[in-house]
Amino acid sequence: MSHTAHIRSHRKPRRSASTLAVRAGVAGGVLSTLAVAGASGSANAAEPVTQTLELPTLTADLAAQAAQSADATEQAAANYQLQAERDAAAAKAAKKAEADLAEAKKKAAEAKKKAEEEARKEAAARASRTAARTTLSPSADTGTGTVLGGNGGGTGGGAGTSTSTDTGTSTATGSAATIVNFVKSQVGKAYVPGATGPSAYDCSGLVQTAFRQINVSLPRVSQDQSTAGTQVSLSNLQPGDILYWGSAGSAYHVAVYVGGGMFVGAQNSSTGVVERPLSYDPPTGAVRVL
Template sequence: MSHTAHIRSHRKPRRSATTSIAVRAGVAGGVLSMAAAGASASAFAAESTTQTLELPTLSADLGSQVAETADAMQQAAANYQLQAERDSAAAAAAKQAKADLAEAKKKAEAKKKAEEARRAAAEEAASRSTERATLSASASASTSTSTSTSTATGSAAAVIAFVKAQIGDAYVSGGTGPSSWDCSGLVQTAFKQVGIDLPRVSQDQSTAGTQVSLSNLQPGDILYWGSAGSAYHVAVYVGDGMFVGAQNPSTGVAEKPLSYDPPTGAVRVL
């Protein structure tokens, strides 16, 4: 036996045929794997290309959505415009209603004033009726005396001519001519024709001259109704038992007999 028989050899062992086959199989497997990977990549690329072909369909949907949005915006704008027109119409209606209300109030106020004037005239007529009933006896006596007075001359004739010329004119409270009068306005203007300035109202005119008896009247005397200093009506005695005065809205300026509305007293300023 050799002295090296128990020492292991340091040479590399030979590869067996099985080992070579295994290596070759591994290489082949790698190549096949790479080929499969390439095929997969090609397939993926092909699939991606197929997906991009669907983009036009997506773009059409987006266009439809944009169109719908535009329609919605247009409808909203139309709604806003309609609301604005309704608001404008409502404002105009409110303005017209306010104007109508103001006109109605104005007419109501005018009607109220007319009613007050009518009531005042009725109260004045009632007051005169009361005075007439109280003084009827004395007035009858004065009438018979007055009818015998002489014809007016001078200033009295001018005053009488003026008041007779206004017969038929309207009665208007506060009127001083030339075509409408109240009682004291007519008397004041008549005496102004002969240079005599009388007070404006009946109360003051009833004390403007010398008090005279109703049984001693002369043409041109001022007749008054009510008490001296607080008379509510005046007229001018024109002779023959007649007087001319602005009576009331119904009769206007008229010539009446003393018996129509017997006066309370008289004053003489001529």
């Protein structure tokens, strides 16, 4: 024993059993509390893990929604593009239709203008022929006593008229027959200004082409054709003679006498090439080339 052990203040007090028991109990409670707290903490610490595990599910849903939104956007863009293409096609078609309509109107206007011009020319020609007949009639009435049908053996006598259908030789022969047969074969074909066959003619084009069948070259226009041969009386016509309307040298129409008081000519765009009696449109004069 220490030499100070007998001094009270220097001894370590003894702990009683009860005190130790209390302290043990308190320690056990603390440990229990810590255990519970640890368990609770562990449980609480586990919750974020559970929430973290749910995040991929939420992310997948968002990805699916984003994909659907992207598809919808792409479809909308495709629809807009298709509509734009349709609108462009419709605009192009409308523009072409408008251009076609304008072209059709232009052609119709040109055709109308041409028809009106031809009608005016025909009216002027008819008026001129009427004036020519009016001028010719007095001289025909005075006559020269020529017997009608002088070469054809016709009937009648006295003063002849220049428009008689019983004048001259009625039967064509030789080169005249070739010309007559040719012009008769063209009857029914179209009248086209400036045409010389084979499917269409104008008046002087038909006459020129007819004489070309016998290797006779005539001038191209009616004015020159009216002076291409010898002037003959309308009361003494022969098949193959060239008839003209207007004055010699300034005639506006020609045709071919085919005998029997008939002529063949390319009259106008309405009638084409026709065979008519002299009385249909009495000529002003005639020339003989053969």
